[in-house]
Amino acid sequence: MNEELKANLSWLPRERADGSPAENVSAAGSSPVPAAEPEPELLVNPWDIVLCTSGTLISCENAVVVLIIFHNPSLRAPMFLLIGSLALADLLAGLGLIVNFVFAYLLQSEATKLLTIGLIVASFSASVGSLLAITVDRYLSLYYALTYNSERTVTFTYVMLILLWGASICIGLLPVMGWNCLRDESTCSVIRPLTKNNAAVLSVSFLLMFALMLQLYIQICKIVMRHAHQIALQHHFLATSHYVTTRKGVSTLAIILGTFAACWMPFTLYSLIADYTYPSIYTYATLLPATYNSIINPVIYAFRNQEIQKALWLVCCGCVPSNLSQRARSPSDV
Numbered sequence: 001m002n003e004e005l006k007a008n009l010s011w012l013p014r015e016r017a018d019g020s021p022a023e024n025v026s027a028a029g030s031s032p033v034p035a036a037e038p039e040p041e042l043l044v045n046p047w048d049i050v051l052c053t054s055g056t057l058i059s060c061e062n063a064v065v066v067l068i069i070f071h072n073p074s075l076r077a078p079m080f081l082l083i084g085s086l087a088l089a090d091l092l093a094g095l096g097l098i099v100n101f102v103f104a105y106l107l108q109s110e111a112t113k114l115l116t117i118g119l120i121v122a123s124f125s126a127s128v129g130s131l132l133a134i135t136v137d138r139y140l141s142l143y144y145a146l147t148y149n150s151e152r153t154v155t156f157t158y159v160m161l162i163l164l165w166g167a168s169i170c171i172g173l174l175p176v177m178g179w180n181c182l183r184d185e186s187t188c189s190v191i192r193p194l195t196k197n198n199a200a201v202l203s204v205s206f207l208l209m210f211a212l213m214l215q216l217y218i219q220i221c222k223i224v225m226r227h228a229h230q231i232a233l234q235h236h237f238l239a240t241s242h243y244v245t246t247r248k249g250v251s252t253l254a255i256i257l258g259t260f261a262a263c264w265m266p267f268t269l270y271s272l273i274a275d276y277t278y279p280s281i282y283t284y285a286t287l288l289p290a291t292y293n294s295i296i297n298p299v300i301y302a303f304r305n306q307e308i309q310k311a312l313w314l315v316c317c318g319c320v321p322s323n324l325s326q327r328a329r330s331p332s333d334v
Helices: 046-071 078-106 110-143 151-176 196-234 239-273 280-302 306-317
Strands: none
Touching: 046 078, 046 280, 046 306, 078 110, 078 151, 078 280, 078 306, 110 151, 110 196, 110 280, 151 196, 196 239, 239 280
């Protein structure tokens, strides 16, 4: 049977079956061999299971980061507050994927559809916003290195967090407040019940934020190269050492920005050009990599940090390796 799997997840548009209704007509006195029964349809779409599994992994991984930052009083610097905001947003996004899977198959109603899509949109918006805030914080820490560790920086960080979470919550409430396609299926986007206009606004906003992050990382790269050159001159390092340090910093920035673009860009561009009439398989194929960004974020922004590594070692084995405690930061650690 070569039928395409239907999308059962509540926030993906449902597809029409291609085959005709199965009818079994038999005459009396025919052969005693029973007619072959039609193959049963899958009760659960495998793509939905993959998304739910991804949400579970996201939740577990980011819950570790949130607990470490919350229970460690030494991790209260602006950088850790932003990393905690990113982990919290990704944690809520993972929980949203799990809850949406449960509601889609056990408790289908308009209210649950709106609440779960609102949670998912708000969480992923806060995740992307936290990534932008981390980029801004890294730029300021390098550009204003002498005055960065001040009360003004802490205040600015709290203002950024309030603004990004306030904006994300408002974005998530839009479908609940009536900007949805439940009453008019023709206005649906690739994610039901978001309208095409709603999805377009989210996609354009993402592209603008990505452009801003790209510009900031270019400036960060220039500052890192300048700092590495100055350190090399002060300590009479060889040109090779300066080249290796600079290349490492540039490579780190390229990995951060490249990973972010590779995860989110396919779904963003697809949301701009597609609507509810497109096969849901394309939505799954572009949405799944976007969820992977929330899996990769703790590895890039949290577990690579020396202070968080020390906290993890203390929690796991009650000690800190000597090589970790003695390692110093270099200009490439951006």
